[in-house]
Amino acid sequence: MELHDLMRRLHVKNDSKIVLLVADGLGGLPLQPGGKTELETANTPNLDALATAGTLGLSTPVLPGITPGSGPGHLGLFGYDPLQFQIGRGVLEGLGIDFDLGPNDVAIRGNFCTIDAQGNITDRRAGRIASEIGAKLCTKLDQIKVPGVEVFVRPVKEYRLVVVFRAAGLGGNVEDTDPQKTGVPPLAPVARDDASKKTAEIAAAFLKQAREVLKGDAPANFFTMRGIDKKPHIPTFEEIYGLRAAAIAVYPMYRGLARLVSMKVLDAGQTLDDQCSRLAQAWNEFDFFFLHFKYTDSTGEDGNFPAKVERIEQLDAAIPKITGLGPSVLVVTGDHSTPSKMRSHSWHPVPVLISAANCRSDACTSFGEAQCLAGGLGQFPAKYLMSLTMAHAGRLEKFGA
Amino acid sequence: MELHDLMRRLHVKNDSKIVLLVADGLGGLPLQPGGKTELETANTPNLDALATAGTLGLSTPVLPGITPGSGPGHLGLFGYDPLQFQIGRGVLEGLGIDFDLGPNDVAIRGNFCTIDAQGNITDRRAGRIASEIGAKLCTKLDQIKVPGVEVFVRPVKEYRLVVVFRAAGLGGNVEDTDPQKTGVPPLAPVARDDASKKTAEIAAAFLKQAREVLKGDAPANFFTMRGIDKKPHIPTFEEIYGLRAAAIAVYPMYRGLARLVSMKVLDAGQTLDDQCSRLAQAWNEFDFFFLHFKYTDSTGEDGNFPAKVERIEQLDAAIPKITGLGPSVLVVTGDHSTPSKMRSHSWHPVPVLISAANCRSDACTSFGEAQCLAGGLGQFPAKYLMSLTMAHAGRLEKFGA
Numbered sequence: 001m002e003l004h005d006l007m008r009r010l011h012v013k014n015d016s017k018i019v020l021l022v023a024d025g026l027g028g029l030p031l032q033p034g035g036k037t038e039l040e041t042a043n044t045p046n047l048d049a050l051a052t053a054g055t056l057g058l059s060t061p062v063l064p065g066i067t068p069g070s071g072p073g074h075l076g077l078f079g080y081d082p083l084q085f086q087i088g089r090g091v092l093e094g095l096g097i098d099f100d101l102g103p104n105d106v107a108i109r110g111n112f113c114t115i116d117a118q119g120n121i122t123d124r125r126a127g128r129i130a131s132e133i134g135a136k137l138c139t140k141l142d143q144i145k146v147p148g149v150e151v152f153v154r155p156v157k158e159y160r161l162v163v164v165f166r167a168a169g170l171g172g173n174v175e176d177t178d179p180q181k182t183g184v185p186p187l188a189p190v191a192r193d194d195a196s197k198k199t200a201e202i203a204a205a206f207l208k209q210a211r212e213v214l215k216g217d218a219p220a221n222f223f224t225m226r227g228i229d230k231k232p233h234i235p236t237f238e239e240i241y242g243l244r245a246a247a248i249a250v251y252p253m254y255r256g257l258a259r260l261v262s263m264k265v266l267d268a269g270q271t272l273d274d275q276c277s278r279l280a281q282a283w284n285e286f287d288f289f290f291l292h293f294k295y296t297d298s299t300g301e302d303g304n305f306p307a308k309v310e311r312i313e314q315l316d317a318a319i320p321k322i323t324g325l326g327p328s329v330l331v332v333t334g335d336h337s338t339p340s341k342m343r344s345h346s347w348h349p350v351p352v353l354i355s356a357a358n359c360r361s362d363a364c365t366s367f368g369e370a371q372c373l374a375g376g377l378g379q380f381p382a383k384y385l386m387s388l389t390m391a392h393a394g395r396l397e398k399f400g401a
Numbered sequence: 402m403e404l405h406d407l408m409r410r411l412h413v414k415n416d417s418k419i420v421l422l423v424a425d426g427l428g429g430l431p432l433q434p435g436g437k438t439e440l441e442t443a444n445t446p447n448l449d450a451l452a453t454a455g456t457l458g459l460s461t462p463v464l465p466g467i468t469p470g471s472g473p474g475h476l477g478l479f480g481y482d483p484l485q486f487q488i489g490r491g492v493l494e495g496l497g498i499d500f501d502l503g504p505n506d507v508a509i510r511g512n513f514c515t516i517d518a519q520g521n522i523t524d525r526r527a528g529r530i531a532s533e534i535g536a537k538l539c540t541k542l543d544q545i546k547v548p549g550v551e552v553f554v555r556p557v558k559e560y561r562l563v564v565v566f567r568a569a570g571l572g573g574n575v576e577d578t579d580p581q582k583t584g585v586p587p588l589a590p591v592a593r594d595d596a597s598k599k600t601a602e603i604a605a606a607f608l609k610q611a612r613e614v615l616k617g618d619a620p621a622n623f624f625t626m627r628g629i630d631k632k633p634h635i636p637t638f639e640e641i642y643g644l645r646a647a648a649i650a651v652y653p654m655y656r657g658l659a660r661l662v663s664m665k666v667l668d669a670g671q672t673l674d675d676q677c678s679r680l681a682q683a684w685n686e687f688d689f690f691f692l693h694f695k696y697t698d699s700t701g702e703d704g705n706f707p708a709k710v711e712r713i714e715q716l717d718a719a720i721p722k723i724t725g726l727g728p729s730v731l732v733v734t735g736d737h738s739t740p741s742k743m744r745s746h747s748w749h750p751v752p753v754l755i756s757a758a759n760c761r762s763d764a765c766t767s768f769g770e771a772q773c774l775a776g777g778l779g780q781f782p783a784k785y786l787m788s789l790t791m792a793h794a795g796r797l798e799k800f801g802a
Contacts, residue, residue, distance in 0.1 A: 002484060006467065053434040358742070360749045361434040363771060378750075378780040380465055387466030391748040398746055399463055400470035400483065401493045 004240050011242040016328035016393040018288045023315050025297030025338025027350045040368035042312035046319035047367040050355040056364045057377025058349035061336050067347045073335030074257040079386030088229020093162050095256020101231045106172050106199050109227045110161040112220035119185045125159045126220035144209045149202050171196030172230030186224050236262035246282055248275045249292035276321040283325055300338030308340050329356040329392045356392035405641050412643040417729035417794040419689045424716055426698030426739025428751045441769035443713035447720035448768040451756040457765045458778020459750035462737050468748045474736030475658040480787030489630025494563050496657020502632045507573045507600050510628045511562040513621035520586045526560045527621035545610045550603050572597030573631030587625050637663035649676045650693035677722040684726055701739030709741050730757040730793045757793035
């Protein structure tokens, strides 16, 4: 990829410290046309001070109109084109439970389901069993042995589980066994290429035993497989940027995404305060810190506008703890928008704030979508955030003479 | 390349005259956040009048965050993607001393160095010898004969020189001989591909003789080779745009860059006044004129904010001499930013002004970075400046029916 090759070629090392503060789902919408978004409604004196001296803009996570999941959203922020580096559902599910996927692992998202005496599916989610039941069934499935492969079965939540097959040379290109409807039996796992034939055989052998193991456990008396995939080959953050990078994230999914690009994942504690303390502690050991704040997204998904406003104000209150450390570059942004009005992720461009000594400051005096639209960074693909960040940190040499 | 193919297909000829006035390193930064840049500080009544009637914008020379050298900066302005057309250091150095590189030439940047009795380098820059000494040593080296190849040795400045090997079929892919450290001998020239083996042999034969020739000339008793390269194949400006193009530049580097795309290089004299007179003289012979003004960059590199402001005012004063000729399109821009605050080229977007009859004029009333940010051209990759210019000159047909 051209952008990464440029970064490899131009990056230099220096003593600068970079903080990327990601408020998940930061971008929003006004409840009424002409009104204010969550970010514009929030009282954010610290962010506004950064906005005044720094530069604002709006990033497009994938392409205009495309709503990203957490995976593509974060990969974009880390400077990886989310269309080039795609991550299977099984892998994301594994990352989401902090499972440390290696290069020999095939990850599968499983759904417990109910089958009848004829083997036809009667409920694709097994009556949404409680998480405790799902966990017990996973413990049983985890005992299954298939020759020549290590098998891991881990619960996610309710009827969802992750299965991992670990063996050298397994391909990750196998069709789902979930037929996406009831009244028919689950499909057999079918390889889409030669390299995945062994994987399909292992999956079939595993499913055969699973049917026996689960047969008395109705409604969850079987499970289907979806999103069978391997972790893609992703060049490391350090190799591309020459940065020693640390992730300080409370939620497993974001630790997993950081691990995917080989950031060092630090113990983040439970709160933003914990995260800031960890940041201070680790300050001298790393060049780059990815701090993840989840609650701007979850309140947006709940459709709770005032709660999202409050979470943004909580984030604002933590800013002095970060700026107090004297970062050379502080970037505050989101991985996508999550307007509470829509109760979901959305495609709307995402507010970006870069604070650094050599910013070309713009006329903006507060951090919000309308101001970002007039910001000096303009609207740009999220994958360029890292080249901009590296530039502001003085970590890129001139291109050509 | 898609953009060039479009230009080839759509361009038409007419009587329009286009002037591209490049103020090198034009973009800047305020010394304090919220302050004014050099361009905003300068009193520029003529440029402001053009800005009022015309359209402004900001261009990104390469990619967001990437700081370009003069080569990529100018190629972008000429409509060549600087990532696609990359120019080696040896070639740029040759262009920079007005050496007319042909298709059979391999250009090499040389550094005089000091070696001890064991042949180890003790000073990679030979004590930064005076230019006169460097020039005398080059005259000696220029006498060296290598069978089957023409050799040219030319001084650049102080310890820097250019060596050119001219022969059919020479590859340009040879490793540097500069080991980048002292205490070790220079490296032997090693070909990176079969086509460059002969070049490496010639370089070795030349270096063997050079060692003899220079042995009594300590501290400059040898030299190392860097950036060994051929001029890349670049389609001509006239072939792409159908424009008879002339370059009026005082400094050799910019004449060289114009020559690279096969513009006709005119005698520019020494001053902006000289350049404007030359422009008037040549007005009927060409369709397109590239005028280059160096001093906005050099004052920026000196970190001299008021001097850069003064140079911009000097440029402004020359505008009536250009507009007096009645150009159909006048573009005023830079090849990159050189903020005096940073004393170097930078990645910040570059102010662009297009003045033409069919501009969609915007709300801007002066030429400066903040106004450009609100300008009608928005922020765009520099490589599109030429298609915009051609459009405003009425030189592009409709695409599709």
